[in-house]
Every structure is written in structure tokens, then in C-alpha cells.
Amino acid sequence: xxxxxxxxxxxxxxxxxxxxxxxxxxxxxxxxxxxxxxxxxxxxxxxxxxxxxxxxxxxxxxxxxxxxxxxxxxxxxxxxxxxxxxxxxxxxxxxxxxxxxxxxxxxxxxxxxxxxxxxxxxxxxxxxxxxxxxxxxxxxxxxxxxxxxxxxxxxxxxxxxxxxxxxxxxxxxxxxxxxxxxxxxxxxxxxxxxxxxxxxxxxxxxxxxxxxxxxxxxxxxxxxxxxxxxxxxxxxxxxxxxxxxxxxxxxxxxxxxxxxxxxxxxxxxxxxxxxxxxxxxxxxxxxxxxxxxxxxxxxxxxxxxxxxxxxxxxxxxxxxxxxxxxxxxxxxxxxxxxxxxxxxxxxxxxxxxxxxxxxxxxxxxxxxxxxxxxxxxxxxxxxxxxxxxxxxxxxxxxxxxxxxxxxxxxxxxxxxxxxxxxxxxxxx
Amino acid sequence: xxxxxxxxxxxxxxxxxxxxxxxxxxxxxxxxxxxxxxxxxxxxxxxxxxxxxxxxxxxxxxxxxxxxxxxxxxxxxxxxxxxxxxxxxxxxxxxxxxxxxxxxxxxxxxxxxxxxxxxxxxxxxxxxxxxxxxxxxxxxxxxxxxxxxxxxxxxxxxxxxxxxx
Numbered sequence: 001x002x003x004x005x006x007x008x009x010x011x012x013x014x015x016x017x018x019x020x021x022x023x024x025x026x027x028x029x030x031x032x033x034x035x036x037x038x039x040x041x042x043x044x045x046x047x048x049x050x051x052x053x054x055x056x057x058x059x060x061x062x063x064x065x066x067x068x069x070x071x072x073x074x075x076x077x078x079x080x081x082x083x084x085x086x087x088x089x090x091x092x093x094x095x096x097x098x099x100x101x102x103x104x105x106x107x108x109x110x111x112x113x114x115x116x117x118x119x120x121x122x123x124x125x126x127x128x129x130x131x132x133x134x135x136x137x138x139x140x141x142x143x144x145x146x147x148x149x150x151x152x153x154x155x156x157x158x159x160x161x162x163x164x165x166x167x168x169x170x171x172x173x174x175x176x177x178x179x180x181x182x183x184x185x186x187x188x189x190x191x192x193x194x195x196x197x198x199x200x201x202x203x204x205x206x207x208x209x210x211x212x213x214x215x216x217x218x219x220x221x222x223x224x225x226x227x228x229x230x231x232x233x234x235x236x237x238x239x240x241x242x243x244x245x246x247x248x249x250x251x252x253x254x255x256x257x258x259x260x261x262x263x264x265x266x267x268x269x270x271x272x273x274x275x276x277x278x279x280x281x282x283x284x285x286x287x288x289x290x291x292x293x294x295x296x297x298x299x300x301x302x303x304x305x306x307x308x309x310x311x312x313x314x315x316x317x318x319x320x321x322x323x324x325x326x327x328x329x330x331x332x333x334x335x336x337x338x339x340x341x342x343x344x345x346x347x348x349x350x351x352x353x354x355x356x357x358x359x360x361x362x363x364x365x366x367x368x369x370x371x372x373x374x375x376x377x378x379x380x381x382x383x384x385x386x387x388x389x390x391x392x393x394x395x396x397x398x399x400x401x402x403x404x405x406x407x408x409x410x411x412x413x414x415x416x417x418x419x420x421x422x423x424x425x426x427x428x
Numbered sequence: 429x430x431x432x433x434x435x436x437x438x439x440x441x442x443x444x445x446x447x448x449x450x451x452x453x454x455x456x457x458x459x460x461x462x463x464x465x466x467x468x469x470x471x472x473x474x475x476x477x478x479x480x481x482x483x484x485x486x487x488x489x490x491x492x493x494x495x496x497x498x499x500x501x502x503x504x505x506x507x508x509x510x511x512x513x514x515x516x517x518x519x520x521x522x523x524x525x526x527x528x529x530x531x532x533x534x535x536x537x538x539x540x541x542x543x544x545x546x547x548x549x550x551x552x553x554x555x556x557x558x559x560x561x562x563x564x565x566x567x568x569x570x571x572x573x574x575x576x577x578x579x580x581x582x583x584x585x586x587x588x589x590x591x592x593x
Contacts, residue, residue, distance in 0.1 A: 028566055029527060033534050036542075040550035047586035048558055051579045053567050157585065 031055075035065060039072040043155050043396040066398045067186050070133050073397060081394040082353075083115075083136075083154070086367070086384030087125040094125045095384070096154060098394055101354050109353075109369060109380055115154045126150075128390045129190070130179040132241050134397030137179035137190060149177065149190060151215065151400065158400040162190065165220050167211045171197040173204040174235045178246030180270040188215040188399070189270050191223075191246060193233060204253045206232055212273060223273050231264040231277055234289040240296040243328060245269045247301065250277070251289050263287060265294075281323060281334040290315060297352045301325040303334070304349045316363060317346040338372050347386035361389045436463065437473045438488070440481035445473070452491045457537035476536065482525075483532035490517060490541050518548050526552065527565075 029037070038046065038060065046069070050057045059065055082099045096115040100108050119126065121140050129137040129149075138150045149162040178191040190213040196205045210223040231250030233239075239248050245267040252262035263285050265278040279285075284292055284305050293304040303323040309316045319341040327333040338358065340346065345363035352358055357369040357378075367382040367389070436453045438446045454460045459474050476484060497509045521529065530545040553561050562569060569576070580587060 029531060033530065034565075036534075037530070037546050037549050040547055042554065044586050045554055047583045049561055050583075051558055051571060051576045052562050052565075052569070054570050056567070057571075057579065156583065 031059065034059065035068055038065070039069045040076075041069075043398055046398060047156060047401070060398070061402050063186070063402075066401060070397045070399065073395065074133070079393040079395055082351075082359075083131075083390075083392050083394040084112075084367075084382075085125075085128060085388065085390040086382065087388035088384045092124075094121065094388075101393065109359075109378075110382075116157065117154075118157065118159065119150065119152075122148075124385070125388050129177045130239050130241055130246070131392050131395075132179060132181050132188065133399055134395040135179075135188060135399050137177070139177055147175070147177075149213075151179075151188065151190075153397065153400045155396045156398065156401055158403075160215070160218075160400055160403075162213055163219065165192050165211055165213075167192065167194050167209045167222065169194055169196050169209065173197045176233045176235050176239075176248070178239050178241075178248070178268055180241035180244070180246050182214075182270045183244060184271045185214075185216070189213060191268050191270070192220070193268075195232060198253075204232055206230070206253050208232075225275065227275060229266075229275055229277065231262075231266050233266045236289055238293055238295070240294055240301065241270075242296050242299065242301060244271055245276070247294060249280075249289055249292050249294055249303075263289065263292060278329070279331045281331075281336075284323070291317075293349070295349075295351055299328075301328065302337075302352075306346065306349075309345065318342070320346050320349050322349065322352075322358070340370055340372075342368070342370070342377065348389055350389060350391035359391055361386050435472065438484055439473055439475045440484045441476070441478050442481050444481040444484070446481075446484055446488055448488055449492075449495070451495050452488060455491045455494065455538055455540070456487070457539075459536065479532045479535060480528070483529050486521065486529055487533060487536065487538065487541060490544075491538070493517070494540065514544050518544070523552055523564075 038049070041049070046060050050060050080101055082101045084097050084099055085095065087094050094117055096117050097112040098115065099110070099112050102108065119138070119140075123141065126138040126140050129139050131137070134153055134155055136152045136154065138152060140148045140150075150159055151162070152159040173195040176193040176195070178193070180189060180191075181187070182189050192211050192213070194209045194211075196207075196209070197203070198205050206229050208225065208229075210225050211220045212223050213220045230252055232253045233248040233250045237249040239246050241247075248266045250264050250266035252264070263280055265280055267276040267278065268274070269276065280292075280303070284303060287305065291306045291308065293306070295302050295304065302325070305321045305323065306317040307319045307321070309318045319339065321336055322338040322340070323334050324337045325334050340349065340358055340360065342360065342362055347361040347363045347365065350359040350361065353369065356373075357371050359367070359369050361384075362368055363386070365383050365386050367380040367384075369378045369380065370376070371378075434450045435447050436450055436459065438448055438453065438459065440446070453463075453474075459476075462474050463472075493513050494510065497513060498506055501509055518526075526545060526549050530542070530549060533542045533545055553564060556564075561567075571579070
């Protein structure tokens with residue numbers, strides 16, 4: 001029985017025993033009940049409702065309400081939209097758009113709504129590290145070894161630039177980032193993995209230095225890696241956050257070649273702050289990291305196995321297969337689910353719609369959807385650089401609502417600031 | 429025909445009595461635990477103290493249908509049929525009464541109906557103005573005009589396309 005229900009029952013019994021009973025219902029809904037109603041509201045209305053009264057302002061801005069709302073949104077699974085990012089050569093613009101994710105097929109994808117993007121990348125476009133509960137983690141390389149890392153909530157137009165990380169190696173081979181949520185302490189974390197260069201030239205050392213950023217503390221701290229690791233996470237691989245852990249495709253650096261011959265799954269548990277490793281299906285283990293990608297759809301991990309065009313000097317794919325891990329953590333449950341063959345070649349597979357269609361970028365940079373049963377391809381008229389395409393279910397949340405946009409957030413005491421102290425500042 | 433052993437009497441705040449099947453009443457967690465406490469006693473009257481008769485009637489109507497539909501659609505389709513019924517059920521209830529109903533349901537700890545009523549209230553206020561929300565929940569605005577303007581300014585985008593009622 002929940003604590004709330006238990007308390008209610010105890011108070012009911014006490015009232016019965018004492019015989020001292022209220023005779024009418026209270027006139028107004030109490031705060032506990034109000035939370036139950038408000039957590040069912042959309043983000044936009046909640047932001048408006050902050051000016052209902054002071055008590056509503058504090059309630060809606062409180063970390064406990066924001067996490068109750070996020071949890072409810074997650075559990076009720078109400079995401080009906082996709083977030084799509086692409087960079088277009090002609091407009092030289094990084095576009096973030098929302099598209100319906102429903103059972104309707106084909107063209108309904110094109111009805112879109114553009115999100116204001118408040119940043120400018122030093123290169124063409126930001127690297128999207130990952131997303132979690134409505135927050136996107138963006139990273140921008142502006143100098144060797146130096147990166148701007150931003151947490152951005154596009155729904156409420158709030159963001160936070162992370163402080164500079166601590167770990168810097170003189171002979172760093174690569175930096176890999178992961179983003180996720182620690183349910184135990186109810187906080188968002190960014191993990192930064194720094195790999196050093198091996199003695200014999202360019203080879204990477206499998207024992208990385210690891211540091212972790214916690215949003216609540218707004219600081220980085222070092223994490224000890226006690227376990228020896230077989231795989232190195234690849235900076236070329238995307239990461240996904242699922243079941244409390246960040247997942248990457250990794251490779252064994254002591255293999256004959258640097259990036260292929262022995263692939264595996266690398267996990268970093270955001271709560272326990274440890275690495276775990278898992279095997280991949282036998283037939284993909286021997287691929288290059290360039291030919292394997294990872295994703296998540298409806299709480300299931302999937303792999304995209306790209307098949308290269310044989311007579312091509314460049315890396316070009318003419319088909320791909322999608323593998324699904326039907327039971328989380330059970331290596332035996334990886335199943336080859338779909339095979340996609342596009343005339344003209346595949347640039348990148350992005351994910352699955354609720355309608356069952358697969359969303360892909362063709363080699364010419366055009367976004368298409370592919371119906372597996374009918375083998376139908378819908379051209380969606382959106383074009384961009386193949387690698388700039390990113391797609392994710394869109395999730396509305398109030399995370400980062402409190403505090404001003406900028407380089408460092410006020411410590412959590414700003415949750416109790418009076419409204420008159422809140423000064424909007426978009427000058428970053 | 430169920431025997432009287434399977435019945436329980438629920439008494440509203442006005443003292444009005446409702447004879448209800450146990451299968452229905454046991455969905456109210458409070459009633460269930462009170463009856464478990466008094467097992468063996470012949471007293472089958474449970475006083476709901478502060479809950480008004482009109483809300484007791486609504487709650488009973490909901491769970492009576494819930495139990496019947498569950499029995500009838502054991503093989504499947506229960507959730508769909510329940511959704512249909514919930515729609516009709518909510519249509520009969522005045523929007524102001526939803527507030528009283530949610531307090532009653534919360535007090536009696538009846539999870540399925542609680543979710544339905546909370547969601548109905550949330551749906552009702554979606555796209556309503558801040559003024560309407562204040563009036564609906566009976567809340568006095570304790571912000572000064574300047575403070576309120578400042579909060580609105582902070583997230584101006586959120587106030588586009590809102591109904592005036």
C-alpha cells in the first residue's frame with residue numbers, strides 16, 4: 001500500500017475512534033490532491049498557471065512537483081511527436097522541428113512545427129549527445145579538447161551551459177560523452193570518458209579517465225574505474241539512455257584493427273556509476289563501428305547494421321538490417337527484425353514511427369519513410385547533411401524551469417526565491 | 429441473487445444509506461479495510477462521514493458499472509467498454525461537481541475512479557485562462573500586478589492562443 005493511502009487509512013481510523021469528525025467536506029482541494037491533478041497537465045498550461053497565486057508558483061516550480069510531473073508523463077507514455085534535427089546546406093541553418101508520431105502513414109509526417117534554436121555552433125551544427133526526459137544534451141567542439149556542453153529544454157526554452165570539465169590528458173585519444181538520469185538521487189548526469197593514447201603510437205588505451213557532472217550540484221567530479229574493460233566506447237557511435245544506463249557500441253582496441261573485428265555493448269550505469277559490458281549478436285561482432293549503430297524505440301534497444309556497397313571506395317550503404325533486443329539485457333533475445341533496401345542507397349536509419357514505418361535518410365540527404373510490408377517509400381521533402389539528422393520521441397517536461405538561462409545555475413536555494421527576485425535573462 | 433451477507437450499507441454525511449454489493453464496495457479501499465477490521469461483526473454499516481450522498485451515489489454508479497463490465501467482458505474488450513462508459517459517466521457530471529467528487533474519491537481511496545476524475549479535471553482546465561483556473565479552484569490571486577506581469581513576461585510564449593473563458 002502506498003504511503004499516502006496508508007496515512008489516509010490511519011487518519012480515517014483515528015477519526016472513527018475519536019468520534020471527533022468533520023461533518024462536511026473541506027471547501028478546497030489540498031496541495032497533495034492538487035499535485036495529482038496538475039501533474040496531468042501539459043507543460044504550457046503549467047507554465048501559465050505559475051501566476052495563479054504564490055502557492056501555485058512555488059508548487060509548480062518545486063523540484064518534487066517537476067519530477068512527479070515528469071514521472072507521470074513517462075508512465076502515461078503520451079509522446080505523440082517526434083523531434084527532428086537536421087542541418088541544411090542551402091539555408092546554413094540547424095533546424096529543430098516537431099512531427100506527428102501517430103498511426104497515420106506517409107505524409108502526416110510533414111506537418112511540422114519549428115522550435116526556436118537559441119545557440120550557434122562553432123562548426124556547422126551541434127553534436128547531439130542524447131536526450132532524456134525532455135532535455136537534450138548538446139556538445140560543440142570549438143578547439144581541440146575543448147567543448148561547450150549544453151543541456152537544453154526546448155519546450156520551455158531553458159538551458160544551462162556546463163562548467164569546464166576537469167580531466168584533460170596531454171595525450172588524449174578521444175573524449176566520449178553520455179547523458180542520462182539517476183533515478184536514485186533524482187538528478188541528471190553527464191558522463192565524460194577520456195581515453196589516452198597508447199605507447200605504440202596511435203592506439204587507444206582501454207582504461208579511461210572518467211568524470212561525471214551532476215545538474216543539481218552543477219559540478220564535475222572524478223569517478224574511479226576499478227574494473228578492467230575489454231571494449232572502448234567509440235566517439236563515432238551514438239549513445240542511448242535506457243533503464244538507468246547509457247549504452248554505446250564499443251570495440252576491442254587490442255584487436256587486429258583499431259575499430260573493427262570485435263564489437264560489444266558498453267553500458268555506464270548512471271546511479272551505480274560503473275561500467276558494464278555485454279555481448280552483441282554473433283553476426284555483427286565482426287563489423288566496423290562505422291557500420292553499426294544503436295537506438296531505442298518503445299523501451300527496446302535496437303541495432304542498425306549497415307551493409308556497405310561492395311564496389312565503392314567511399315563508405316556507402318545500400319541496405320541495412322534492424323535488430324531488436326526483445327528482452328532487455330538478454331543477449332540471446334537479439335532478433336533480426338527488418339531488412340531495408342533503398343534504391344539509391346541509405347545514408348542513415350533514424351528510427352521507427354508508431355505506424356511501424358522506418359524513418360531513414362537516403363544517401364542524397366533526403367528524409368524518407370519506409371513501409372516494411374508493402375516495400376513503399378515516401379519522400380518527405382526534407383533535405384540536409386546525412387550525419388546532421390537526428391530523431392527522437394518528443395517529450396515535454398518542466399526540467400530546468402527554475403533559474404535563469406546561462407553559464408551556471410543558481411544553487412537549488414533559488415527554488416525558494418520570491419517571484420520578484422526572478423529576473424528573466426536571455427542574454428547568453 | 430446475492431445473499432444479504434454480500435451486501436454492505438454505506439452511510440453518507442447526511443445519514444442517507446446505500447445498500448451496495450460487496451464486490452462494488454470493496455473497490456473503496458477505506459471501506460474494505462474497515463470491514464476487514466470488523467470481521468465477524470454483524471454490523472455491516474460503514475459511515476462515510478464527510479462524503480455527501482450525491483457523491484456516494486456517483487461513486488457507486490461508477491463501480492457498479494465497472495464490476496458489471498469486468499464480468500461481462502472477461503474474455504477481453506473490458507478496457508474499451510469501460511472507456512465508453514467513463515465518457516457517458518463524466519458527461520452527466522457538472523464541472524463544478526468534479527471538484528467535490530475528486531475530494532470524495534480521494535478520501536475513500538478508490539484508485540480507478542480517482543485517475544478518471546483527476547484526468548477529467550485536467551482536461552477541463554486545459555486551454556483555459558489563468559483567471560478561469562483561479563475561479564474554478566477558488567483561489568485568490570496574492571500577486572501584485574507588477575509581480576504577475578513579471579512572471580508572465582518570463583515565459584511569454586506560454587500565453588499565446590489561450591481562450592478567454
